Amino acid sequence: MASVVATLPLLGLRITAGPIELRGVTDDLLLPLAEVASAGIHDADFMPFSVAWSLTPPHEMPLTVAQYHWGQRARFSPARWSADFAVIYVGELVGSQGISTEDYLITRTGETGSWLARRYQGKGIGTAMRQVICAFAIDHLNAEQITSGAFTDNLASLAVSRKCGYTDNGQATKVRMGKRATLRRIVLEPANLVRYSHELTVEGLPEFRRSIGLDQPAVSRESE
Numbered sequence: 004m005a006s007v008v009a010t011l012p013l014l015g016l017r018i019t020a021g022p023i024e025l026r027g028v029t030d031d032l033l034l035p036l037a038e039v040a041s042a043g044i045h046d047a048d049f050m051p052f053s054v055a056w057s058l059t060p061p062h063e064m065p066l067t068v069a070q071y072h073w074g075q076r077a078r079f080s081p082a083r084w085s086a087d088f089a090v091i092y093v094g095e096l097v098g099s100q101g102i103s104t105e106d107y108l109i110t111r112t113g114e115t116g117s118w119l120a121r122r123y124q125g126k127g128i129g130t131a132m133r134q135v136i137c138a139f140a141i142d143h144l145n146a147e148q149i150t151s152g153a154f155t156d157n158l159a160s161l162a163v164s165r166k167c168g169y170t171d172n173g174q175a176t177k178v179r180m181g182k183r184a185t186l187r188r189i190v191l192e193p194a195n196l197v198r199y200s201h202e203l204t205v206e207g208l209p210e211f212r213r214s215i216g217l218d219q220p221a222v223s224r225e226s227e
């Protein structure tokens with residue numbers, strides 16, 4: 004595994020804060036994540052996602068989840084990356100939290116996204132994991148802005164955003180399940196982050212920072 008982590012440091016990232024751990028999605032976590040997703044993320048008559056992947060039949064979910072993560076790994080570069088984590092709460096895998104971006108070295112902006120299996124919802128875990136990823140991006144990756152979006156009928160997601168300090172940032176018209184739907188855009192300025200009650204500990208940070216283009220050695224004048 005050491006060589007895989009050296010190749011893609013995202014896989015070696017571990018962010019711990021009290022009972023919460025965000026862990027880079029290594030291959031051994033793909034099947035467990037698929038099983039958690041198949042247990043159900045939302046009611047049958049509600050779709051929180053633009054891509055309705057959560058409706059994948061249980062026997063196809065392992066491939067769907069694996070192909071998503073393998074695809075993100077394959078495309079990972081400083082110009083465009085997505086850091087999706089498995090969320091472990093008190094030792095139990097409960098869902099996923101991610102942040103994705105393009106041209107991060109210039110924009111210093113990332114977009115958060117998340118899901119929890121339904122049986123873990125409504126207990127404050129969604130708020131905690133969002134607070135953790137936002138603190139990670141701001142404190143450890145020098146993010147200057149974090150965005151997110153949720154359909155207007157996704158009241159839990161919008162409540163979590165509000166509780167973390169995001170504010171309104173307009174709206175967008177999207178297609179959801181073949182029909183028009185309004186997405187509320189929200190934005191978090193670092194000063195507005197409502198922090199989680201536990202400090203973050205990050206494993207694998209220097210390697211990950213280098214992999215997204217931060218901390219590159221300065222070009223020596225003599226070699227120009």
Ligand SMILES: CC(C)(COP(=O)(O)OP(=O)(O)OC[C@H]1O[C@@H](n2cnc3c(N)ncnc32)[C@H](O)[C@@H]1OP(=O)(O)O)[C@@H](O)C(=O)NCCC(=O)NCCS
Binds near residue numbers: 126131162
């Ligand atoms: C969005 C999600 C990650 C939130 O996680 P969670 O652990 O349930 O969230 P929390 O328990 O931390 O907080 C939920 C908040 O939403 C509020 N909420 C939940 N359902 C609500 C509803 N129908 N109306 C109004 N508020 C609601 C809760 O009251 C709570 O706020 P409070 O603590 O101030 O009372 C989770 O619900 C989820 O996975 N949903 C399905 C996938 C999804 O929507 N992902 C985001 C896509 S944008």
